[in-house]
Amino acid sequence: MENMDSFDVLVIGGGPAGLTASIYTSRADLDTVVLDKGENKLSKADVIENYFGFDEPLSGSELLDRGKKQSKRFGTEIMDLEALSISIEGESYVVETVEGSFRGEGLILATGIQQKKPRVENLSDFEGKGVSYCVVCDGPLFRDKKCGVLGSRDYGVKEALKLHEYTENVFLLTDGKEVDADERLVRELDEKGIEVITEEVTRVFGDQLLNGAVVGGEEFDLDGLFIAIGTSGTLDFALELGIDIEDGFIQTEKDLSTGLPRLYAAGDCTGGERQISLAVGEGTEAALNLIKDLKGEIKQDWG
Ligand SMILES: Cc1cc2nc3c(=O)[nH]c(=O)nc-3n(C[C@H](O)[C@H](O)[C@H](O)COP(=O)(O)OP(=O)(O)OC[C@H]3O[C@@H](n4cnc5c(N)ncnc54)[C@H](O)[C@@H]3O)c2cc1C
Incomplete structure (x- = not known):
C-alpha cells in the first residue's frame, strides 16, 4: 500500500487518555504515533481545578498542550489527522487517514465521546x-x-x-x-x-x-x-473491528483489553464517569498492558 508509516503503537485520540498512554509506550522505547483530529472538547474548559498536582486552576487547552509536549519529549509523533477507518492486516492494525495509512503492532483507542x-x-x-x-x-x-x-x-x-x-x-x-x-x-x-x-x-x-x-x-x-442527547463516534471503529459495544461505549475487560490481540481502549470511550484523572488512569493501564504484550515483560515505570 502506498504511503504507509509503520509504528509499534498507534494511538487514536490525543486527549488525556491517549496522551498518557503514549507517554508510557514512548518511554518504553516503543515507536508511537498519536492521531488526533483536533476537536478536543476539554480545550473549551476555562478552569480545571480537580486534577491532581495543580495547586492553581489551569485551562483545558493548557493541560492538553503540556501533555503533548511531555509526550513529544519521549519521542511520540503527534499528528493532526482524523483516523477514518481501521482494518486488520496479518498481525497488524492499519489505520487510514486522508494523508496515508499507519501500520501498528498495537493499537489504543482513546477517542473520547462525541456528543451529538x-x-x-x-x-x-x-x-x-x-x-x-x-x-x-x-x-x-x-x-x-x-x-x-x-x-x-x-x-x-x-x-x-x-x-x-x-x-x-x-x-x-x-x-x-x-x-x-x-x-x-x-x-x-x-x-x-x-x-x-x-x-x-x-x-x-x-x-x-x-x-x-x-x-x-x-x-x-x-x-x-x-x-445530554446521547453519544456517538468511536462506534464506527468498534463496529468495523467487531468489538463489543453497549449503550454507545466500548466494552473492555478489567485490563482494558477488547478481545482483539494488542488492542486496548481507554478513557471516556469506555464509559463511566468522565473525568481527566480516570482517563489518565485508563491510559496508563492500557499502555502498561500493551507494553507487556509487545515486550513480554511488565515495565515498572519508575523513571
Ligand atoms: C467543557 C468540559 C469541561 C470539563 N471539565 C473537566 C474538569 O474540570 N475536570 C475533569 O476531570 N474532567 C473534565 N471534563 C471531562 C474530561 O475532559 C474528559 O473526561 C477527558 O477529556 C476524557 O479524556 P479522553 O482522552 O478519554 O477523551 P477526550 O479528551 O475526549 O479526547 C479524545 C480525542 O480523540 C480525538 N478523536 C476522536 N475521534 C478521532 C478520530 N477518528 N481520529 C482522530 N482523533 C479522534 C478527539 O478529537 C479528541 O481530541 C470536562 C469536559 C468538558 C467537555
Missing part, C-alpha cells in the same frame, strides 16, 4: 458560559441555580438526576420528544420533582452568559443548560 449536537441556534456561543456537556464537571458551578438538561433518553435523565444533587431547580427539556428512558430512572425523575418539558428548544440567548432558551416559542429563563 442538537440543532439549537447560538449554542456554541454559550459553551463554557452556561452551556455545558458534563454534569460531573460543571454541576457544582450551578449550585441552586435554575438549569435545564437537554435530553430524552437514559443519558439525559441520568444527567438531570445528577444535577439535582446541586440544584433542585432542574428541568428536563426533551426537545419535542417523549421521554424514552428506563422506568426506574423515570420514576426517580418523578420522585425528585424534576419537571419534563417536551416542547422544542430552538435557540439559546444571553449577554456574556446564558440567560435562557426559547422553548416552545417562549423565552424560558435558565442559568445553565446541560446537553
Whole structure:
C-alpha cells in the first residue's frame, strides 16, 4: 500500500487518555504515533481545578498542550489527522487517514465521546458560559441555580438526576420528544420533582452568559443548560473491528483489553464517569498492558 508509516503503537485520540498512554509506550522505547483530529472538547474548559498536582486552576487547552509536549519529549509523533477507518492486516492494525495509512503492532483507542449536537441556534456561543456537556464537571458551578438538561433518553435523565444533587431547580427539556428512558430512572425523575418539558428548544440567548432558551416559542429563563442527547463516534471503529459495544461505549475487560490481540481502549470511550484523572488512569493501564504484550515483560515505570 502506498504511503504507509509503520509504528509499534498507534494511538487514536490525543486527549488525556491517549496522551498518557503514549507517554508510557514512548518511554518504553516503543515507536508511537498519536492521531488526533483536533476537536478536543476539554480545550473549551476555562478552569480545571480537580486534577491532581495543580495547586492553581489551569485551562483545558493548557493541560492538553503540556501533555503533548511531555509526550513529544519521549519521542511520540503527534499528528493532526482524523483516523477514518481501521482494518486488520496479518498481525497488524492499519489505520487510514486522508494523508496515508499507519501500520501498528498495537493499537489504543482513546477517542473520547462525541456528543451529538442538537440543532439549537447560538449554542456554541454559550459553551463554557452556561452551556455545558458534563454534569460531573460543571454541576457544582450551578449550585441552586435554575438549569435545564437537554435530553430524552437514559443519558439525559441520568444527567438531570445528577444535577439535582446541586440544584433542585432542574428541568428536563426533551426537545419535542417523549421521554424514552428506563422506568426506574423515570420514576426517580418523578420522585425528585424534576419537571419534563417536551416542547422544542430552538435557540439559546444571553449577554456574556446564558440567560435562557426559547422553548416552545417562549423565552424560558435558565442559568445553565446541560446537553445530554446521547453519544456517538468511536462506534464506527468498534463496529468495523467487531468489538463489543453497549449503550454507545466500548466494552473492555478489567485490563482494558477488547478481545482483539494488542488492542486496548481507554478513557471516556469506555464509559463511566468522565473525568481527566480516570482517563489518565485508563491510559496508563492500557499502555502498561500493551507494553507487556509487545515486550513480554511488565515495565515498572519508575523513571
Ligand atoms: C467543557 C468540559 C469541561 C470539563 N471539565 C473537566 C474538569 O474540570 N475536570 C475533569 O476531570 N474532567 C473534565 N471534563 C471531562 C474530561 O475532559 C474528559 O473526561 C477527558 O477529556 C476524557 O479524556 P479522553 O482522552 O478519554 O477523551 P477526550 O479528551 O475526549 O479526547 C479524545 C480525542 O480523540 C480525538 N478523536 C476522536 N475521534 C478521532 C478520530 N477518528 N481520529 C482522530 N482523533 C479522534 C478527539 O478529537 C479528541 O481530541 C470536562 C469536559 C468538558 C467537555
